[in-house]
Amino acid sequence: MAGIWMCVCALLSAAFFTSTSATLHEEGLLGLPVDIDVANVHVQQAVEFLKQHLSLTSDQKVIVENAKRQAVAGLLLHLTIKIESETLNTSTRCNIVVHTSPWINTTNIVYNSCSI
CATH class of the missing domain: 1.20.5 (Single alpha-helices involved in coiled-coils or other helix-helix interfaces)
Structure with a gap:
């Protein structure tokens, strides 16, 4: 039994x-990366951070083509972006990973494939 x-x-x-x-x-x-909307507030905050830290000029526009988020000790944002220059009529596609730790108010670029 x-x-x-x-x-x-x-x-x-x-x-x-x-x-x-x-x-x-x-x-x-x-812990695995998941797709998120490019209009997500975290993505938009990361774009603003990137505009400041990549030394973009006022004629360069950042377009997010794809975004993923990953929960780690903070938040990793895996972004595929296109940087377009209106005056030079050029565009550059980049893969960038941004790490944020909101509880200690830090944001860092972990990976950057841009060559602008």
């Missing part, structure tokens, strides 16, 4: 684990 209950418990545990991991996979696992 005890053997039957152990089998039932094992089967229920397996069913619960399978349904839980399927749910986590659909929603995205904690």
